[in-house]
Amino acid sequence: MAAQHGKPKRVFLNIPYDKKIQRLYLAYIVGVIELGLQPRATLAIPGGRARLDRIIDLIQSCAYSVHDLSRVQLDRNPPVTPRFNMPFELGLAVSWAKRNPEQHTWFVFESENRRAQKSISDLNGTDLNIHDGTVEGVMRELCNAFVRNAQRPSVPEMLANYGELHRLIPEVLKRAGTRSVFEARVFEDLSVLAAAIRSKRVRR
Amino acid sequence: MSHSVKITTPIPSPEEVASDLGIVGKRLDGLLELVDGREKKKKKKKKKKPRP
Numbered sequence: 001m002a003a004q005h006g007k008p009k010r011v012f013l014n015i016p017y018d019k020k021i022q023r024l025y026l027a028y029i030v031g032v033i034e035l036g037l038q039p040r041a042t043l044a045i046p047g048g049r050a051r052l053d054r055i056i057d058l059i060q061s062c063a064y065s066v067h068d069l070s071r072v073q074l075d076r077n078p079p080v081t082p083r084f085n086m087p088f089e090l091g092l093a094v095s096w097a098k099r100n101p102e103q104h105t106w107f108v109f110e111s112e113n114r115r116a117q118k119s120i121s122d123l124n125g126t127d128l129n130i131h132d133g134t135v136e137g138v139m140r141e142l143c144n145a146f147v148r149n150a151q152r153p154s155v156p157e158m159l160a161n162y163g164e165l166h167r168l169i170p171e172v173l174k175r176a177g178t179r180s181v182f183e184a185r186v187f188e189d190l191s192v193l194a195a196a197i198r199s200k201r202v203r204r
Numbered sequence: 205m206s207h208s209v210k211i212t213t214p215i216p217s218p219e220e221v222a223s224d225l226g227i228v229g230k231r232l233d234g235l236l237e238l239v240d241g242r243e244k245k246k247k248k249k250k251k252k253k254p255r256p
Contacts, residue, residue, distance in 0.1 A: 008216040008224070036215035038224050064209065105209050127207040148211045168238060175234070188225045189235055195218040196239040 009063035010038045011146075014089045016071035017043070017182035023166075025181065026190065027135040028066065030162045031142035033194040034153040037064070042089075044184035056092060063104060065093040066145070070111035070133060072119050087120055107145045109138070135162055153198070161197045168193055 011032050015025055032039040040062055045054045059065060067090040074080050090108065097104040108123060110116045111133035117124050129145055131137030139158045169181065172193070176185045216224070222232045 008213050008220065009211070010224075033221065036211060036213060038216065038221060145208055146211050147208050151215050164239075171238060188227060191225060192218055192222045192227060192232065192235045193239060195216065195221040196236055198215075199218050200239055 008036055008038050010040050010061060012059050012062040012065035012093065013039050013041045014065060014067040014086050014093070015041070016068060016083065016086065018071055019180075019182075021071065021133075022181055023135050024068070024070075024131075024133070024138055026166060026169075027138040027162060028068070028142070029187070029190050030165055030194045031139050031158055032066075032146075033191060034139075034158045034161060034198055035142060035146045035148060036151065037146065039187075039191055041187055043182060043187045055089065056096075059089070059093050059096055059104070064146070065090075065104065065106045066109055066142075067093065067106060068109045069116050069120065070109065070131070072115070109141060111137075135159065157201065161194060161201070164197050165190060165194050 013028050013032065015028055017025070029039050040058060042055055042058065045051055045058065067086060069086055069090070071083060071086070074082055090106070093104065093106045097106050107129055108116060108126060109129045109131055111131055113128075113130050116128055129141035131141045136155060136159060139155045139162075143152075143155065143158075169190075172186055172189050173179060173181070176183060176189065178186065180186070181190070218236060219232065222228065222235070227235070
């Protein structure tokens with residue numbers, strides 16, 4: 001699929017679905033929406049044989065991708081394993097961008113400086129966006145990665161949107177009949193709500 | 205890769221974000237009410253008359 005032209009561009013969010021960093025997940029959704037872009041994630045893609053093809057299609061439908069490598073620790077649920085999905089999907093995006101540099105740009109986000117250079121040394125020489133593991137850091141680095149000349153939101157405005165969206169989570173989960181924010185419907189609802197909160201602020 | 209890209213596309217409305225995700229109809233209306241509804245509730249509280 002070709003990247004979009006003339007309309008808001010999509011951002012593939014390759015981020016960990018981990019309850020411990022739920023706040024960063026929310027920050028990415030809010031930040032991308034605030035910057036006038038459309039977030040996308042693999043949450044809507046079911047498992048099975050076609051999953052990989054659909055992930056590749058999803059990456060190729062997005063003009064940009066953000067790959068958060070901050071959760072590189074072992075997943076302690078048995079069997080104990082490292083998390084390979086995020087670096088794997090980063091590799092898919094890098095490969096696509098290498099062959100189609102006009103259609104895709106990728107960014108690597110990390111919480112700690114220099115750690116990615118150790119865990120994935122092939123990235124040496126690449127500028128990483130270090131968010132310090134904080135919501136504010138994610139907002140700051142998204143603003144550094146995606147620069148708007150007009151209608152540029154400030155980080156405090158983005159944080160206010162985050163706070164308002166965070167308060168709506170119980171109602172969103174209730175409506176979706178789930179306890180987890182890491183589900184396709186919840187991701188979509190949060191994206192629309194973040195856009196509505198932004199729109200309400202701009203109307204004032 | 206590139207440390208930054210310039211974004212020149214317009215900011216999409218909530219309806220445009222929803223449309224791109226395939227969200228329409230009552231589900232969209234419900235979400236928009238969730239944001240605007242909270243605002244209305246807050247305003248109602250302010251209108252309470254003081255006790256005689």
